[in-house]
Amino acid sequence: MPESPPADEFVDLPLLDRETVxxxxxxxxxRDAFAYGDDATRIEREYVDHPGAVAVxxxxxEERVLLVKQYRHxxxxxxxxxxxxxxxxQHEPALEAAQRELAEEADLVASDWAVLADYxxxxxxxxxxxxxxxxxxxxxxxxxxxxxxxxxxxxxxxxPLDECVDAVLARRLGNPSLTIGVLAAAAxxxxxxxxxxxxxxPWPAHPANRPEA
Numbered sequence: 034m035p036e037s038p039p040a041d042e043f044v045d046l047p048l049l050d051r052e053t054v055x056x057x058x059x060x061x062x063x064r065d066a067f068a069y070g071d072d073a074t075r076i077e078r079e080y081v082d083h084p085g086a087v088a089v090x091x092x093x094x095e096e097r098v099l100l101v102k103q104y105r106h107x108x109x110x111x112x113x114x115x116x117x118x119x120x121x122x123q124h125e126p127a128l129e130a131a132q133r134e135l136a137e138e139a140d141l142v143a144s145d146w147a148v149l150a151d152y153x154x155x156x157x158x159x160x161x162x163x164x165x166x167x168x169x170x171x172x173x174x175x176x177x178x179x180x181x182x183x184x185x186x187x188x189x190x191x192x193p194l195d196e197c198v199d200a201v202l203a204r205r206l207g208n209p210s211l212t213i214g215v216l217a218a219a220a221x222x223x224x225x226x227x228x229x230x231x232x233x234x235p236w237p238a239h240p241a242n243r244p245e246a
Contacts, residue, residue, distance in 0.1 A: 043237060047073070054079060059119065083154075083161035085239050087131040088117035088210035090149055090218050091141065091168045098197050098215060099171075101138060102188040113190075114208045117163075120241070127239075128232045131166045139189060140177045143168035146232035150217040153238070154209060162239045165214045167221075167229060194219060 047068040055062035063082045066075055091099035100113045118134035120127065128146060135141050149167040153159075192200075197215040200206045221228045236242055 041238065043243065045243070049075060053082075059121070060084065081155075081159040081161065083159050085120040085161060085241065086117055086163045087120060087127050087134060088115050088163055088165045088214060089131050089135050089168050090115050090165055090214040091135065091139070091143065091171055092194065092218065093169075093171065093191065095191075096194045096222075097191040098194050098218070099139060099141070100190050100192050100197070100211070102190070104186075112208050113206050113211060115165075115211050115214050117210050120239075126233070127164050127236060128166070131164075131168070135168060135171075136174050138187065140174045141168075141171045142174055143171045145169040147226075148230035148232060148234045149221065150213050151236065151238050152209070152213055160240045162236075163210060164236055164239070165210060165217065166232065167218060194222070 048065060049068060050064075050066040052064050053061050054064050061082045062079055064077060064079045066077045068074065069076050093099075099115065101116055102111050102113050104111045116135050116138040118130065118137070120130050122130065122133075125133075131146070132142070135143065145168065147167045148164060150165045152163055152165075154161045154163060194215060197206070197211070198219050201212050201215055206212060
C-alpha cells in the first residue's frame with residue numbers, strides 16, 4: 034500500500050511545568066517540562082516564545098520580485114529580504130498583517146493575495162512560524178509611510194524571479210523568507226500556480242491557532 038505524502042504531525046504532549054526564563058521587549062524565553070514517550074520521561078527544553086510573522090513575495094506583471102535591503106544587527110549584515118513583519122497586533126489576521134507590512138515597508142497595496150508557503154524558522158529552539166503570501170496586481174499607496182531606525186534607509190529593488198532563484202542557489206542571499214519564497218514561487222509558477230492556497234487558508238502550524246498546553 035503506498036505511503037501518504039509527508040506532512041508534519043502536530044502533537045500536544047502533557048505539560049508538567051512552564052516558566053518564563055527571560056522576558057524581552059518582543060519575545061520571551063520559556064522553559065517547559067513535558068512528559069515524553071511510553072514511559073512519560075520528564076524532559077526540559079528552553080526556547081524562544083515568538084509571536085510569529087508574515088512575509089510577502091510581491092510579483093509584478095514582468096515576473097519581478099520586490100526585494101528590500103535592511104540592516105539586521107544579530108548577523109551584522111544588510112541583507113536582501115522580502116517585506117515581512119511580526120504578528121504583534123493582538124487578534125490581527127495574518128492576511129491583514131501582511132497587507133499592513135507591505136504598505137509600511139514598500140508603500141504598496143495589492144489586490145491579488147494567496148498563500149505561498151508556511152514554515153518554522155528554528156523548530157528546535159523557537160516557536161516562530163512564518164506564513165509567506167504571494168501578492169500580485171500591486172499599486173502605490175496614497176502616501177508614503179514614515180520609517181525610522183533600520184527601516185529609514187531601506188533600499189528597494191525589483192529583480193526578475195529567475196535571477197532571484199540563481200542568487201539563492203549561488204548562496205549570495207541568505208534570508209530564509211526570501212529563500213523559501215522565491216524557490217516556492219518558481220516551483221508554483223512551473224506548476225501553473227496550482228499549489229497556491231486562498232489568502233485566508235487555515236494556518237494550524239501557528240502556535241496561536243493551537244490550544245494552550
